[in-house]
Amino acid sequence: MIKIKFPDQTEREFSEGINPIEIAKSLSNSLAKEIIVATVDGNLWDSTRPIYTNCEIKLHKWDDTEGKHCFWHSSAHIMAEALEYFYPGVKFGIGPTIENGFYYDIDLPDGATISDSDFAKIEKKILEIAQGKHDFARKEVSKDEAIQYFQHKGDQYKLELIDELSDGTITFYSQNSFTDLCRGPHLADTSYIKAVKLMSxxxxxxxxxxxxxxxTRVYGISFPKQKLLDEYLHMLEEAKxxxxxxxxxxxxxxxxxxxVGMGLPMWLPKGAMLRERLENFLKKVQKKYGYQQVITPHIGMKDLYVTSGHYEKYGKDSFQPIFTPAENEEFLLKPMNCPHHCEIYKSKPRSYKDLPLRLAEFGTVYRYEQSxxxxxLTRVRGFTQDDAHLFCTPDQISEEFKKVIDIVLYIFKTLKFNDFTAQISLRDPSDKKKYIGTDENWEKAEQAIIDAASEKGLTTKVELGEAAFYGPKLDFMVKDALGRKWQLGTIQVDYNLPERFELEYVGSDDRKHRPVMIHRAPFGSMERFVAVLIEHTEGKFPLWLSPEQFVILPISEKYNEYANQVLQMLDAYDVRGFIDDRNExxxxxxxxxxxxxxxxxxxVGEKELENKTLSVRKQAEGDLGMQTIEEFARFINKEIEKELE
RNA sequence: GCCGAUGUAGCUCAGAGGUAGAGCACUUCCUUGGUAAGGAAGGGGUCAUGGGUUCAAUUCCCAUCAUUGGCUCCA
Incomplete structure (x- = not known):
């Protein structure tokens, strides 16, 4: 007998060789039917794989991430089998699960093509295999056996994967006519899969x-019930x-x-109004934090970017340089604002008493992104950063960094971006060549970020290899309507540029010292931020950002004149709107x-004209009743105040 | 950039090797209507662009341009 411990800490005895499904059955028959996979002592475990030792067990149903992943992973194997049926000789790369579904990378035989018009027949075949109720059989194989199998099959991709595995850890899974190199775990059999859809x-x-x-990567998703697939597809429609x-x-x-050119957005009057309001909002916050606005040109001499290091890094892949006809001087469209700001810093001697110096600019930059x-608006070739560079002494970094975090959090709170992740991006320790700057400075900068984030109580995720080439950073990521993650706010410590531009300040010791720079952009870029804001609000912007806060609707043309008076009076209260005087x-x-x-x-109609009032109706909510013009103006201003609190 | 898909009226989309379609929007007229679509008439298209096949191409083929899903989430 073996002892098995459940998540609620209760323990029961079972006979050796019992499997998770049988354990579930001992609890309840209906539970047994829902069990997809288990965790045994922290390792994922097939629901039909026997257990021989005392252990802790956790049973997973479809509702658990583990359950879904196992389900989709098994689906990927069945899709592979179906693909092999239609495309004999197809070779397989990897077929993992993703956040929503799974994919398989395949190398189609010569001349074969696949397109979404083939999806229907493949889906049908997958369901046919699923309904066959074929067991997923696990088999431990030696490395030699594994190599032999895939050599015989002629699948060089699997052979490459096997090559990296050590003997004794290799397993195969088979269902029906298909066998794959796989760590598992898998469903008990194929029949759990009731609905499948190839996506792209x-x-x-x-x-x-x-x-x-x-x-060729084939994406799909599958479900244990047709209804769940329908719901999923409906959800996608809604997200769109x-x-x-x-x-x-x-x-x-x-x-x-x-x-004008791809990736070069143009802001229409209403969008521009919205963006301007966001900019003014941030300017006001920044003023409170001691920032000073600057304005710099859209191009700079090549040498500026040679000094900054951007030329070496991005020069080749960037937009073509601009040459002046007479002097043949070379200019670049600016990909970043920092070199210009460094020159501003350098424009006069700085004392430690001037620091931190905080230079802010809504700076438009141009970057060549692959088509x-x-x-x-989330990925464009010309965009405006809400950029600022903080020049400070080394011992001011931590304090400044934390203040920036405060600004970002304030903005996110005001705009109700509650669902964000904070990511600390550090160097890839195995490929330090990619980065510029000394080891010592990198380590100091990385530590400064980690400390500031933890002091501010941020839950962070550390990503190695995601740092900018000149320094580590703290990024704030938010998801769009379709669940894609975008980086919005970013804060980066930089020891490198001050070095390259030979920035200095005179310390209290009357000697020259090198300042440290912090790059930061709470919105990230106006374009991307507004894009995410649109998706979050579904276009129902908070009142203070709405390009048009109200519209006056005269009941008939007879009240157009009164509507005009109302508009003028509301204008005086600094609220924005217009009259819909169409003949409707x-x-x-x-x-x-x-x-x-x-x-x-x-x-506005007869009653309103008589009493000098308005009938107020809130979008999506309905009639709020009559108010005088002053009441409404005060009301709307109060609403805005509440939003900005 | 690469792989796949798409490109028809301002918008959303249907269509077919032989004279170009709908709904919404727009214009004009009727209507002056009290909380989510009043009625009628009308204008609007080099069917993305450039080649090719054909008696005939917007439709088929090729290229280009643009849009779009993906190319990180490791058997």
């Missing part, structure tokens, strides 16, 4: 290396409605024009302006 096809370089062969590219067009916030990387019925005006997501609809 993509090219993916083998092992993520663009010098190696590009494989929040897409900032769609809303940006509908709400006339920004546009692109192939004639395939462009994405709405009130119901129509309400519908159209609701769809435009105008926060307040003000109906």
């Amino acid at each position: 096809i993509a090219g993916a370089f083998w092992r993520g290396d663009e010098k190696r062969k590009q494989l 409605k929040r897409d900032h590219r769609k809303l940006g067009k509908e709400l006339e916030l920004f546009m692109f024009s192939p004639k 395939g990387e462009l994405h709405g 019925k009130i119901g129509r005006k309400i519908r159209d302006n609701e769809m435009k997501k105008i926060p307040y609809l003000l109906v």
